[in-house]
Amino acid sequence: DQQVKQNSPSLSVQEGRISILNCDYTNSMFDYFLWYKKYPAEGPTFLISISSIKDKNEDGRFTVFLNKSAKHLSLHIVPSQPGDSAVYFCAARPGGSNYKLTFGKGTLLTVNP
Amino acid sequence: NAGVTQTPKFRVLKTGQSMTLLCAQDMNHEYMYWYRQDPGMGLRLIHYSVGEGTTAKGEVPDGYNVSRLKKQNFLLGLESAAPSQTSVYFCASTLGLTPQYFGPGTRLTVT
Numbered sequence: 001d002q003q004v005k006q007n008s009p010s011l012s013v014q015e016g017r018i019s020i021l022n023c024d025y026t027n028s029m030f031d032y033f034l035w036y037k038k039y040p041a042e043g044p045t046f047l048i049s050i051s052s053i054k055d056k057n058e059d060g061r062f063t064v065f066l067n068k069s070a071k072h073l074s075l076h077i078v079p080s081q082p083g084d085s086a087v088y089f090c091a092a093r094p095g096g097s098n099y100k101l102t103f104g105k106g107t108l109l110t111v112n113p
Numbered sequence: 114n115a116g117v118t119q120t121p122k123f124r125v126l127k128t129g130q131s132m133t134l135l136c137a138q139d140m141n142h143e144y145m146y147w148y149r150q151d152p153g154m155g156l157r158l159i160h161y162s163v164g165e166g167t168t169a170k171g172e173v174p175d176g177y178n179v180s181r182l183k184k185q186n187f188l189l190g191l192e193s194a195a196p197s198q199t200s201v202y203f204c205a206s207t208l209g210l211t212p213q214y215f216g217p218g219t220r221l222t223v224t
Contacts, residue, residue, distance in 0.1 A: 006155075043203055043217045106155055
């Protein structure tokens with residue numbers, strides 16, 4: 001049972017345009033959501049997060065939106081740059097003391113110059 | 114401050130051989146995690162630790178063992194490697210409420 005789903009394996013956008021990456025979850029116990037970025041041959045790096053008490057969090061060109069009723073979150077990148085080309089993982093964790101993350105399968109973003 | 118480091122970076126094993134992957138962090142993090150990443154599968158949790166001397170099973174623990182004898186180190190062992198364990202292994206750590214920070218990965222091939 002996949003609790004975190006990224007239904008688009010890949011996304012291609014033009015430089016300067018908006019990239020929108022989507023993520024759906026099924027576990028109602030998740031209360032904290034994160035996006036990680038991964039370049040080939042490197043470890044994932046933390047990008048941005050959002051708590052379930054918020055519906056939006058912004059950090060520079062990156063904004064994450066959370067729709068709890070739909071169990072859906074999205075990552076917006078504006079404007080997209082070629083250096084943003086990477087695999088993006090959505091992750092979620094429930095409240096509790098072990099802070100385990102459940103990851104989606106990832107979306108490969110390609111930003112074309 | 115090196116963050117999270119992993120040793121080795123690459124390894125090729127024959128079926129049935131054993132090996133240990135080492136993860137070290139210098140951030141005084143309590144929580145440490147081992148993941149594997151396979152094509153089209155995302156990151157799957159193998160084992161984790163909530164503190165020195167403790168370990169627990171994750172989503173895909175079979176064929177692996179772990180130990181956390183020191184707070185800064187988390188070891189992942191393969192007692193008898195199988196081709197199905199060919200993967201990229203990532204270690205991560207966190208203080209708890211902060212995001213997990215990942216190491217650079219170990220690429221393991223079992224022939």
